[in-house]
Amino acid sequence: MLTGKQKRFLRAQAHHLDPVFQIGKGGTNEHLFRHIEEAIEKRELMKVSILSNNLDDKKEVAAELAERTGSELVQILGNTITLYKESRDHKQIELPRN
Structure with missing residues (x-):
């Protein structure tokens, strides 16, 4: 579970990112979850x-999305969802402690 301070940090890090996936009228499915998990x-x-x-x-x-991919929901802003999951092999982000 992320603390408020960690969520603020991640929101700042995600500010410049563009959405990687789009969810259309078809909704979510196993294929989408698998791709998001890999990405x-x-x-x-x-x-x-x-x-x-x-x-x-x-x-x-x-x-x-957060539950099925094992990630944390950072924020929902408009129609954009920001997700975070600590990587096992490609660790890049160091979260602030409390």
Whole structure:
């Protein structure tokens, strides 16, 4: 679980990032979860955007993405979800302590 200070740090780090994946009217599926899991292992921090033609609740989509990929939800801003997962092999981000 991330602390408030760590989330603020990660939001600042993610500010310049562009969304890597888009979720459209098809919604989420196993294929998407697998790709996000692979990408977040290499990047640690990434954004996913929800397109306007997706009618699902963005909070539910964000919670499902975080749960199914084993990552932490950093923030939901508009239709953009920011996720973080510490990488086992490609560690780049050093989180502040409490």
